[in-house]
Amino acid sequence: MISKSEIKYITALHQKKYRQQHQLFIAEGPKLIADLMASGWVPAYYFTTEDRAEGVPESVFQQVSASELKKISALKTPHTALAAFRIPKYRVQNDASLTVVLDSIRDPGNLGTIIRLCDWFGVHQLVCSVDTVDCYNPKVVQATMGSLARIPIIxxxxxxxxxxxxxxxxxxxxxxxxxxxxxxxxxxxxxxxxEANGISEQLSSLVSHRISIPQYGANQETESLNVATATAILLSEFRRTTER
Amino acid sequence: MISKSEIKYITALHQKKYRQQHQLFIAEGPKLIADLMASGWVPAYYFTTEDRAEGVPESVFQQVSASELKKISALKTPHTALAAFRIPKYRVQNDASLTVVLDSIRDPGNLGTIIRLCDWFGVHQLVCSVDTVDCYNPKVVQATMGSLARIPIIxxxxxxxxxxxxxxxxxxxxxxxxxxxxxxxxxxxxxxxxEANGISEQLSSLVSHRISIPQYGANQETESLNVATATAILLSEFRRTTER
Incomplete structure (x- = not known):
């Protein structure tokens, strides 16, 4: 049984303001939660319609009904488990060998995809402008598939x-x-x-090497590549050329 | 003024069954519609809250109110224009130089991204299994940003x-x-x-060259790359290595 005040507290974490106030975010689904825990993250709250899974501290475990879970979920179709984790504190590293910087990325799906790519390609840190969508936004968290805990994001x-x-x-x-x-x-x-405006003027002046992905075919009207697919190709190029 | 039967007819096109029956699909937003028209596609219906744009045939043009447009739109926040186009008939080409085959892609966003990538990298045709999500699904159409008309999809x-x-x-x-x-x-x-199962067993046996994108970093738990980002990297590799 989950109390009304707990429902209010957890659902408030759907909003950035309260995530920052409480320094907590939510992750949904037993697989995602297990992935975050495998990286050493410990849930502060754990609600599930099932039995207690291995590794879940008894002190945070709460069995709930499907309708209770629906009340706190940010998903249209909730999974069987929802956990809240502390937001980790990372410090920016000046000596990281490969850093990705995001300038004002707004789409949660794009950010989630980029976080997975950074994890795949062994990027050492992801540094985001303050107006980039929050990586603890529920949509981003779900899209990262556990990569969220494997790369420092600042x-x-x-x-x-x-x-x-x-x-x-x-x-x-x-x-x-x-x-x-x-x-x-x-x-x-x-x-x-x-997504719409590219790199801001202020940052452009700090870029020492301007690179692009060439377009093939005769279709000059083609829109630029989506930022997530462009990041995929550029990170692949960084790894391909420096590892051989 | 749009009639009730027109509203019913157009909204039916949100569903694959009726798109196939009427051989029509909808596209929303003046920019996307103009892009499709720039590729030579002619709207069969054109509803807009604005004045008639250049190139829109008078015979299909209908000015409507914002509330009428909302009734026929598949978007939460409708644009100012919605058009219906005939579904083009392409035949599979056996002599295309670069073909992408999709085996059971289910996510509209992934298909839309892949269509844009095929356009960018000058792929000659996109051949989809019959259980791949319909490329005339409104979500796919909107995600393609006009690339839909620049690559034959079969x-x-x-x-x-x-x-x-x-x-x-x-x-x-x-x-x-x-x-x-x-x-x-x-x-x-x-x-x-x-997305979940990769290439089916039946198709696997027809693949002559199995390729993969190497993973970097120590995070062996990382999920595989998303199919759209993997397609981005592989198409980039095909173009990079064959154009130099």
């Missing part, structure tokens, strides 16, 4: 960050040099810009 | 298609050869599998 003034580091700064632009012909270094910063 | 028995063509068949597998080390040809078929 929200900060990205211009100041870039100014303090002593590494080449690559940025994705429509008119940049073909990435296939660029000599990519094994230590770098890669900046990806907003 | 739904067919993909196994039969692959059996009839005389080209190397590449398929994305978790345990395939590193794509960075593969000698990719400039004429080929690339098969991408279902």
């Amino acid at each position: 929200y900060t003034d990205v211009a100041s960050f870039i100014e303090t580091i002593d590494l080449p700064v690559y940025g994705a632009f429509m008119d940049g040099e073909t990435v296939y012909k660029s000599q990519l270094p094994d230590r770098a910063v890669l900046v990806m810009g907003n | 739904y067919t028995d993909v196994a039969s298609f692959i059996e009839t063509i005389d080209l190397p068949v590449y398929g994305a597998f978790m345990d395939g050869e590193t794509v960075y080390k593969s000698q990719l040809p400039d004429r080929a078929v690339l098969v991408m599998g279902n």
